[in-house]
Amino acid sequence: MNLHEYQAxxxxxxxxxxxxxxxxxETPEQARAIAQRLAGKEGRVVxxxxxxxxxxxxxxxxxLAKDAAEAGEHAARILGMSIKGLPVRRVLVTPAADIASESxxxxxxxxxxxxxxxxxSPAGGVDIEEVAAKTPERIxxxxxxxxxxxxxxxxxxLALKLYRDMPQARAAAGIMQRLYAAFYAVGASLxxxxxxxxxxxxxxxxxxxxxVVDDNELERHPEIAALRDPSAExxxxxxxxxxxxxxxxxxxxxxxxxxxxxxxxxTMDLVKYYGGEPANFLDIGGSSNPQKVVDALRIITxxxxxxxxxxxxxxxxxRCDDVANGIVQATQQFPMTVPLVIRLTGTNEALAIxxxxxxxxxxxxxxxxxxxxxxxxARAA
Amino acid sequence: MSxxxxxxxxxxxxxxxxxxxxxxxxxxxGYGTKVVAGVTPGKGGQxxxxxxxxxxxxxxxxxxxxxxTSVIYVPAAVAASAxxxxxxxxxxxxxxxxxxxxxxxxxxxxxxxHERGARLIGPNCPGLISPSKSKVGIIxxxxxxxxxxxxxxxxxxxxxxxxxxxxxxxxxxxxxxGIGGDPLIGTNFIHCLSAFQADAGTDAVVMIGEIGGTDxxxxxxxxxxxxxxxxxxxxxxxxAPPGRRMGHAGAIIxxxxxxxxxKMAAFARAGIAVMKRPADVVPLxxxxx
Numbered sequence: 001m002n003l004h005e006y007q008a009x010x011x012x013x014x015x016x017x018x019x020x021x022x023x024x025x026e027t028p029e030q031a032r033a034i035a036q037r038l039a040g041k042e043g044r045v046v047x048x049x050x051x052x053x054x055x056x057x058x059x060x061x062x063x064l065a066k067d068a069a070e071a072g073e074h075a076a077r078i079l080g081m082s083i084k085g086l087p088v089r090r091v092l093v094t095p096a097a098d099i100a101s102e103s104x105x106x107x108x109x110x111x112x113x114x115x116x117x118x119x120x121s122p123a124g125g126v127d128i129e130e131v132a133a134k135t136p137e138r139i140x141x142x143x144x145x146x147x148x149x150x151x152x153x154x155x156x157x158l159a160l161k162l163y164r165d166m167p168q169a170r171a172a173a174g175i176m177q178r179l180y181a182a183f184y185a186v187g188a189s190l191x192x193x194x195x196x197x198x199x200x201x202x203x204x205x206x207x208x209x210x211x212v213v214d215d216n217e218l219e220r221h222p223e224i225a226a227l228r229d230p231s232a233e234x235x236x237x238x239x240x241x242x243x244x245x246x247x248x249x250x251x252x253x254x255x256x257x258x259x260x261x262x263x264x265x266x267t268m269d270l271v272k273y274y275g276g277e278p279a280n281f282l283d284i285g286g287s288s289n290p291q292k293v294v295d296a297l298r299i300i301t302x303x304x305x306x307x308x309x310x311x312x313x314x315x316x317x318x319r320c321d322d323v324a325n326g327i328v329q330a331t332q333q334f335p336m337t338v339p340l341v342i343r344l345t346g347t348n349e350a351l352a353i354x355x356x357x358x359x360x361x362x363x364x365x366x367x368x369x370x371x372x373x374x375x376x377x378a379r380a381a
Numbered sequence: 382m383s384x385x386x387x388x389x390x391x392x393x394x395x396x397x398x399x400x401x402x403x404x405x406x407x408x409x410x411g412y413g414t415k416v417v418a419g420v421t422p423g424k425g426g427q428x429x430x431x432x433x434x435x436x437x438x439x440x441x442x443x444x445x446x447x448x449x450t451s452v453i454y455v456p457a458a459v460a461a462s463a464x465x466x467x468x469x470x471x472x473x474x475x476x477x478x479x480x481x482x483x484x485x486x487x488x489x490x491x492x493x494x495h496e497r498g499a500r501l502i503g504p505n506c507p508g509l510i511s512p513s514k515s516k517v518g519i520i521x522x523x524x525x526x527x528x529x530x531x532x533x534x535x536x537x538x539x540x541x542x543x544x545x546x547x548x549x550x551x552x553x554x555x556x557x558x559g560i561g562g563d564p565l566i567g568t569n570f571i572h573c574l575s576a577f578q579a580d581a582g583t584d585a586v587v588m589i590g591e592i593g594g595t596d597x598x599x600x601x602x603x604x605x606x607x608x609x610x611x612x613x614x615x616x617x618x619x620x621a622p623p624g625r626r627m628g629h630a631g632a633i634i635x636x637x638x639x640x641x642x643x644k645m646a647a648f649a650r651a652g653i654a655v656m657k658r659p660a661d662v663v664p665l666x667x668x669x670x
Contacts, residue, residue, distance in 0.1 A: 109484050111564050111594045111631075114491050129636045146488045187483055189564075216483045216630065220458060246628045250620075261562060261628025262536025262591055265617035269641075270658050272620045281621070283628045286537070314538040314545070316507075316521045346521065346541065367542065368660050 001213045004050040006092045007227050008209035012193070015182040017175050018205040022094030024050065031075030034093040035068035042067050044096035047074040052232045053084040054127075061088065064096060089231055097207065102195035103162045104128055105176060107183050113143040116183060118150065118176060120158045124195035150180040163198070171204040172196065186224055187217025236299050243295035245284060252277025253378045255300040255309040255338070257293070259284050259318040267312045270367065276375035279306045286317045293326020294333065301336065307381040308339050310374035312367060315346025324352035328359045339377045343370030382582025383511035383556040384531065384573070385474060385502070386450065390515040393418045393439065393448035393472065395455055395463045397429050401478070402454035405519055406433065409452075412522040414515045418442040439470040450474040452508060452517050460504060461486035468499040475567075476517050477503035484630065487565040494567065501567025505629070507537040507559035520544075520557060528553015530666065531577035533570060534589035535562050535596075535631070539617055542659050543589060550663040555583040562591070562629030570600035578608050585611045585670050587662060588653070590644055592618030593632045597644040601651035611669035614648040615656040616641045 003011070006024040013019045021038050025031035035045040045068070049061030056062050061083050065071035075091050082088065102124035110117040121139045123131045132139055140161045144150050155173035163169040175196065183191050190212040197207045218225040230238045240247030246261065250268075254276045258264035261283045268278035280300065284292050300309055313323050323344060330336075342363045344352050349365070356363045364370045392409065396402035397419025406429065410416050418436060419429050425437030436442040439451065451467040453460060453476065460479040467475045475494070482504045494501050502509060508518010512527040524541055526548040534540040537559055544557050555577070560568055570588060577583045586608075590597035597616065604612050619641040621627045623634040634640050648655045654665040 109488065109564060111596070112599075114565050115488060116485075145492070146485075147492055184485055187485055189484060214484050214630075215626075216457065216481045217485070220483075248622070248625050248627065250622065258538075260536065260538030261632060262534070262539030262589070262617050263542060265591060265619075265621060265627055265632070266539050266542070266615075266659060268621070269617060269619040273658055278620055281625075281627055314541045316538060316541055317519060318538075345545070346524070368658070 001215055001218065001228060002052045003211040003213065003227055004052070004090070004229065005048065005208060005210065006050055006090070008211040009206070011182060011186060011211060012179070012206050012209050015178045015185065017178050018203065019209070020094055020097055020205055020207060022092050024090050024092050025075060026090055028072040028076040028079065031091055031093050032068050032072035035065065035071035038093065039068070039095040045071045046094050046096050047071055047078060048092045048094070049078050049081070049083060049088040050090040050092055051083050051086045051088050053086055056083060059083045086232055097197065098200050100198045100200050102197050104131070104192070104194045105179065105196050106190070106192040106194065107179060107188070108190050110143060115143040115146060116180070118142045118144060118158060118180065120162055122162050128192070128194065144180065150177050152177070165202070168198060168202060168204055175204065175206065186211070187214050187221055188212060189214045236302065240282070240299055244292060245282060245296055245299070247299060248281040249303070250278050250280050252279045253305055253307040254374050255279045255303065255306040256312070257282050257284060257296050257300060257309065258312045259286065259314065263312065263314060267310070267367070267371065270371045271310070271375060274372050274375045276378055279303055284318070290322050290326035290329055293323050294330040297327070297330040298334065301334070301338070306338055307378035308341060308374045310370060311340065311342040311344065312370060313344040313346070315344065315348060319348045320344040320346060320352035321348040321355060324355040327361065328355060331359070338381065341370050341374040341377060343367055382580050383514060384576040384580050385556065385558065386509055386511050386515040386517050388514050390450050390517065391415050391417045391446065391448050392517060393420060393442050393446070393451045395420045395439065395451055395453045395467065397421055397433065397435060398424055399454055403429070405454065408522070409516050412516040413513070414517065417446040418448050439466045439472065443470045443472065448472065450517060451476065453477040453479055455479060457481035461490050464490050464501060465493060468494050468497045473499055475499055475501045476506070476508050477501060478506065478508055478518055480505035482563070484563065484565055487563070491565065491567065502558065503561040503566060505563045506561030506566070507540065509556060509558035511556045512554055518559070520559065524548055525557060526553035528555065529582060529584040530554050531580070531583040531586040532557040532589070533573040533577070533586065534559050535591050535629070536589055536617065539659070540589060543587060543615070543662050546659060546662050547587070552663060552666060555580060562631050564594065564631040569596050571603045574600060574603055574608060574612070578610055583610065585613070585666055587666070588612055588614045590614065590616045591629065591632050592616070592621050592627065592634050592641050593629070593639045595638065598647040601647040601653060604653055605651035611666070612653045613656060613662060613665045613669065614653040615659065615662070616644045616648070
């Protein structure tokens with residue numbers, strides 16, 4: 001789960017990392033009042049869109065205002081816009097800081113070393129992937145042993161790659177150790193301070209922060225789960241999550257309903273192989289519950305661009321008869337306006353075919369044949 | 382012959398009295414797996430289905446039954462703790478079926494296992510099966526046939542699909558192993574490929590990968606430099622959009638890396654026969670063997 005910048009800043013501040021003042025506004029009036037309170041009537045502030053999309057600045061979602069009145073005007077414009085399809089509902093207002101230097105500090109879980117890896121670069125304020133691609137020598141990495149955590153000398157060693165001034169390096173090392181503690185405390189899979197800045201008076205502070213929390217941590221961190229912003233996600237994906245399904249909307253016309261993530265991806269790929277385009281990724285999961293199938297069909301059929309629906313079920317823990325019952329129940333609850341192509345094989349396959357045949361459906365057992373038919377029906381519609 | 386599990390496997394089930402644990406324990410016993418013990422704290426002294434003694438701790442179970450392998454069906458919140466306990470009791474092979482374990486828990490588990498020389502398969506995996514010998518986990522036994530093809534996969538049902546293709550065309554399997562769909566896993570492709578290469582009962586290997594990470598690329602390098610047995614490979618997620626987690630926590634294209642195209646190219650460079658679709662597995666194996 002992605003956190004907004006203002007939420008990430010709050011978390012860092014709670015973990016003792018210096019973060020410049022800033023507050024979030026939902027209206028231009030609030031933005032003006034915050035600007036006046038934090039920077040005075042004549043003080044310069046930055047107004048930043050709070051949205052889960054990269055490239056905010058390029059899209060016009062980050063603006064410098066010369067005074068509180070202009071902050072209100074910028075907020076009015078930014079609050080009305082969408083960035084990469086996501087409506088901006090909040091802006092962060094911060095006093096404009098004089099910046100002497102910008103660097104980057106981040107932590108991710110590295111799959112290769114199977115450890116949290118701290119990454120720092122003196123090239124801050126820009127996209128770190130770009131730095132990694134163009135000037136990889138400007139990124140310094142350290143895989144941390146989770147048994148001992150980030151040790152003081154390790155943090156200082158990295159900080160000295162960023163600052164020559166010892167008090168500043170010590171301040172940065174302290175920030176890194178607190179960031180590492182915060183990483184485990186909230187169950188993050190990514191934490192970034194970009195940029196970590198120094199001001200003309202020598203203070204080191206986190207100007208912008210990004211946190212991604214491991215979805216598997218949310219159950220034991222209800223205070224983090226509560227930060228979820230449903231307005232930042234597609235409504236169909238919110239609906240799917242609440243129904244216990246994994247759903248991702250795509251651009252094509254063949255709706256897919258599959259059990260298992262790997263098979264779901266392979267099914268989408270096969271749709272493409274036979275000349276179609278998948279309308280979604282949907283994994284009904286391993287459990288056997290007809291209601292999940294009903295919910296899945298409700299979500300897929302709500303998508304106007306879907307022209308045919310393909311079921312691909314390989315029964316293991318999932319029982320084919322449960323899926324068949326779900327399909328029949330769904331068609332009794334709401335009209336099916338597009339053709340269904342059903343492939344199921346495995347646990348209780350014969351029973352499932354009997355249920356479907358009685359309800360007037362036919363079922364296939366071969367995956368390729370089913371995908372071909374679903375693609376052909378989407379074309380014909 | 383086979384890898385990791387066989388007739389010598391003496392299995393302990395952690396979470397044997399739970400909903401999933403009890404269901405799959407019956408399936409494993411029905412398949413012929415030697416299930417020697419179960420563990421559920423607070424239920425020590427009971428006997429599961431009249432045949433499997435239940436203990437409060439893994440240490441008790443190992444002492445009484447000489448269990449050498451454990452399979453874990455406990456909830457995600459306590460799964461890391463179950464893995465620690467199994468390794469501490471001297472279990473050498475730990476198979477964790479549980480999905481949804483926080484990745485940071487796994488960062489703490491792995492060095493602990495390493496120090497004790499224990500192997501973890503998973504988490505978030507379907508387990509493994511050496512057909513007609515031993516089944517540990519949830520792979521349906523009826524789709525497998527004993528034979529000489531090794532199968533290793535990051536997925537569950539996609540593995541079943543491909544194993545089903547093999548079995549219906551008379552290509553039996555030495556061992557089928559699902560290594561799991563999480564970003565951090567105990568046993569990776571290279572561990573399995575290296576075991577299959579050394580196994581006298583395996584003639585060829587099917588490797589089923591997906592988007593996310595670089596495990597497949599490293600495995601391809603291993604195949605090129607070290608393996609003499611033919612390998613056929615598949616990558617799921619050619620149509621997956623970047624930046625979106627495709628169900629598995631590990632299946633995410635980040636930046637420009639981890640794409641299906643990149644992995645398929647690495648396979649091809651390493652001399653691995655690349656399947657375009659699951660149905661290609663049998664013809665490609667026939668071609669290479």
